Amino acid sequence: MSEFVRTKRSTVIRAPKKACYDRDEIYAVLDEALVSQVGFVADGQPFVTPVNHWRIGDNLYFHGSSAGRRIKIMEAGADLCVSATLLDGLVFARSAMHHGMNFRSVMIFGRARLVEDEGEKLAALKALIEHLAPGRWAEVRPPSAAEMKVTKVLVMPLAEASAKLRSGPPLDDEDDYALSAWAGEVPLRQAFDPPISDPRLPAGVEVPGYLPRDEN
Amino acid sequence: MSEFVRTKRSTVIRAPKKACYDRDEIYAVLDEALVSQVGFVADGQPFVTPVNHWRIGDNLYFHGSSAGRRIKIMEAGADLCVSATLLDGLVFARSAMHHGMNFRSVMIFGRARLVEDEGEKLAALKALIEHLAPGRWAEVRPPSAAEMKVTKVLVMPLAEASAKLRSGPPLDDEDDYALSAWAGEVPLRQAFDPPISDPRLPAGVEVPGYLPRDEN
Numbered sequence A, B: 001m002s003e004f005v006r007t008k009r010s011t012v013i014r015a016p017k018k019a020c021y022d023r024d025e026i027y028a029v030l031d032e033a034l035v036s037q038v039g040f041v042a043d044g045q046p047f048v049t050p051v052n053h054w055r056i057g058d059n060l061y062f063h064g065s066s067a068g069r070r071i072k073i074m075e076a077g078a079d080l081c082v083s084a085t086l087l088d089g090l091v092f093a094r095s096a097m098h099h100g101m102n103f104r105s106v107m108i109f110g111r112a113r114l115v116e117d118e119g120e121k122l123a124a125l126k127a128l129i130e131h132l133a134p135g136r137w138a139e140v141r142p143p144s145a146a147e148m149k150v151t152k153v154l155v156m157p158l159a160e161a162s163a164k165l166r167s168g169p170p171l172d173d174e175d176d177y178a179l180s181a182w183a184g185e186v187p188l189r190q191a192f193d194p195p196i197s198d199p200r201l202p203a204g205v206e207v208p209g210y211l212p213r214d215e216n
Helices: A023-032 A069-075 A118-132 A145-150 A174-178 B023-032 B069-075 B118-132 B145-150 B174-178
Strands: A036-042 A045-051 A054-056 A059-065 A080-092 A100-110 A151-157 A160-166 A184-192 B036-042 B045-051 B054-056 B059-065 B080-092 B100-110 B151-157 B160-166 B184-192
Touching: A023 A054, A023 A080, A023 A100, A023 A160, A036 A069, A036 B036, A036 B045, A036 B080, A045 A069, A045 B036, A045 B080, A045 B100, A054 A118, A059 A069, A059 A118, A069 A151, A080 B036, A080 B045, A100 A151, A100 A184, A100 B045, A118 A145, A118 A151, A145 A151, B023 B054, B023 B080, B023 B100, B023 B160, B036 B069, B045 B069, B054 B118, B059 B069, B059 B118, B069 B151, B100 B151, B100 B184, B118 B145, B118 B151, B145 B151
Parallel strands: none
Antiparallel strands: A036 A045, A036 A080, A054 A059, A059 A151, A080 A100, A080 A184, A100 A160, A184 B184, B036 B045, B036 B080, B054 B059, B059 B151, B080 B100, B080 B184, B100 B160
16 A cells, blocks of 8 residues: 655645545546546636546556647646546435535546557557456457557656545434434445447347446 | 537537537536536646536536635636536447547536525525435425535536537447447446435434435
């Protein structure tokens, strides 16, 4: 277990009891969240856009079209803030103001750089596909030279990060525990429904076992 | 059906076919997403933090502790970018680079102001609780004067917004439809699991019917 060094911008100010700087915990959130939100500044205006991220070791990866504005800004070395949030439940307390959510949320600060080495770039794209469905890469057509040209891959070292975590039942004021309102948690999770085959799929192609599925 | 006026910052540049400026579509995403990500700039650095938002008509609401940094920055009239994303599925194509996701994502630009009128503030907090579970407000202890004092409510007019939407099967290169790899969509949704009662709940308190639940 290793901890991220706390910096001024990465230190959790509000509700420090919920704060966490542990690498393993933060990586677990990043690996489970399929999408994060990348913040950057352009002409003084904040922009926040959803992005499909993936992780290899201590690096976070992104990809996008060479023509995209966000990729250009990220590639130029802009300061970034990446936020990923997993919702684990709604928390119902006996008083209105103690309602809330159970969640795991991470914030990453830093800058990204373009992956220029073709081998590193291809390995990163393979890791993205394998992260979604282990075994998938071997079965699909790999990127063509033209596709590689119009796709950029960016890497952001995971060096400055923090998390906020909440779990468990509501925390009511002591006097309110005598009230008769129901209190507790309604758990939330991301669920996968059964796969829907492409209408153009030839007859006889089976749904592969490597697709993500619910364990429940 | 009315459309948001497109501004320079709200106009979708990449993949304009996925763009949408329709108020009803954008409001549906905001109402379904339990959490959004608020971006702001502090000392030139972008920050992105998760927030529980809710909507009343053409206004988006947030709340937080009076002591919070984000609330202070928002209250001061900083430019904001609010992003909310719903994941609807993973898209598996016959080629690596056409893999993707089905999603509904909105971006809101603007500024927030403090809700100072106590009646408006209480009505907004009630709307938050009722949005999570219609009927809940009447059963819980309302905010005390002290709680109202340490809680701030902010409102952001919904005037500048856009959405990006993707749904349906993968779109492969025509030549790739002959390949034998499985292709299609794995639908994703936010699922509610059965409520967990607070361990301190007195015996005989039933789980109320107004809690959010899965229809499936």
